[in-house]
Amino acid sequence: MKTIAFIGLGNMGGGMAANLVVAGYKVHAFDLSEAALEKARGSGCETYSTVSEAVAGADAVVSMLPNGAIVKSVYTSEVIGKAPKGALFLDCSTIDVATAREVAHLAEEAGYTMVDAPVSGGIAAASGGSLTFMVGGTSEAFAMAQPVLEPMSKAVIHAGQIGSGQVAKMCNNMLLAIHMIGTCEAMALARKAGLAPQKFYEISSKSTGYNWSLNDYTPVPGVGATSPADYDYQGGFASALMLKDLGLAIDGAHDAHAKVPLGEHALEIYKAFVESGNGNKDFGAIFTTL
Ligand code: NAD
Numbered sequence: 001m002k003t004i005a006f007i008g009l010g011n012m013g014g015g016m017a018a019n020l021v022v023a024g025y026k027v028h029a030f031d032l033s034e035a036a037l038e039k040a041r042g043s044g045c046e047t048y049s050t051v052s053e054a055v056a057g058a059d060a061v062v063s064m065l066p067n068g069a070i071v072k073s074v075y076t077s078e079v080i081g082k083a084p085k086g087a088l089f090l091d092c093s094t095i096d097v098a099t100a101r102e103v104a105h106l107a108e109e110a111g112y113t114m115v116d117a118p119v120s121g122g123i124a125a126a127s128g129g130s131l132t133f134m135v136g137g138t139s140e141a142f143a144m145a146q147p148v149l150e151p152m153s154k155a156v157i158h159a160g161q162i163g164s165g166q167v168a169k170m171c172n173n174m175l176l177a178i179h180m181i182g183t184c185e186a187m188a189l190a191r192k193a194g195l196a197p198q199k200f201y202e203i204s205s206k207s208t209g210y211n212w213s214l215n216d217y218t219p220v221p222g223v224g225a226t227s228p229a230d231y232d233y234q235g236g237f238a239s240a241l242m243l244k245d246l247g248l249a250i251d252g253a254h255d256a257h258a259k260v261p262l263g264e265h266a267l268e269i270y271k272a273f274v275e276s277g278n279g280n281k282d283f284g285a286i287f288t289t290l
Contacts, residue, residue: 013064015127219284236282
């Protein structure tokens with residue numbers, strides 16, 4: 001496999017495509033944004049003016065797009081039938097499980113192999129080649145996907161059948177939202193009840209309260225691990241993106257008849273925060289509301 005078409009060169013896709021170039025792949029890149037295309041050329045990608053041109057002659061197509069509606073439209077109108085028969089499709093966007101399964105089904109009917117391969121890790125991990133990929137698809141498809149994903153990753157995990165990568169992603173990010181809010185509440189309560197947040201961090205990060213939000217991404221300025229909280233909640237993982245991921249999790253829970261009361265509550269909390277104009281702030285900024 002030598003030529004990869006890369007569709008969606010934004011905050012995440014730009015760095016991922018650059019890592020494929022470094023690994024020796026010929027990367028045919030497309031994005032709607034001219035600025036993103038220019039950056040991709042600077043990283044060694046060949047850029048194209050349509051998706052169809054970018055995927056022609058590609059052994060694999062990687063996409064990193066904003067949502068499921070765009071993924072479905074790009075694949076059905078410009079990838080399926082335009083990429084060479086037998087090509088491997090890897091959608092790394094975070095989208096709903098149903099759309100991931102539907103697009104993969106359409107691709108397979110047309111003679112392609114597809115995996116869903118959403119990621120954990122933000123923009124720094126995308127440019128640093130240290131994303132975790134959770135992959136849904138057959139064992140054969142996973143084996144084909146591994147050499148494409150490895151240059152962009154610190155871990156590539158086969159989650160199960162098609163759509164399972166998106167299931168893992170929605171469950172992981174719902175859990176992340178819940179422990180971030182819990183961590184913020186505990187920090188605020190400690191302070192208001194007379195315990196310095198730094199002292200609470202020292203104790204709880206070594207007690208049963210430890211968790212990633214507390215230990216590795218402490219959402220309180222000047223306390224614990226360095227995080228976006230120390231930079232006025234700039235950079236990091238935007239609250240608007242967390243709200244998008246919670247929406248996917250709640251919809252997925254309804255489809256699966258699963259009860260997620262804390263997930264629903266977390267969605268309400270992030271919805272109010274984003275609607276108050278805080279969508280660009282890191283998701284740890286929920287601390288400032290407490
Ligand atoms: P982004 O908005 O920076 O990039 C998306 C890119 O897709 C943009 O450059 C846009 O121009 C392009 N695009 C939109 N429609 C297109 C189309 N029809 N054809 C070609 N290009 C098109 O978003 P991002 O932060 O890079 O996120 C991409 C995906 O990765 C999302 O699904 C997001 O949920 C997921 N994700 C993001 C992060 C993060 O920290 N940013 C982390 C994990 C997963």
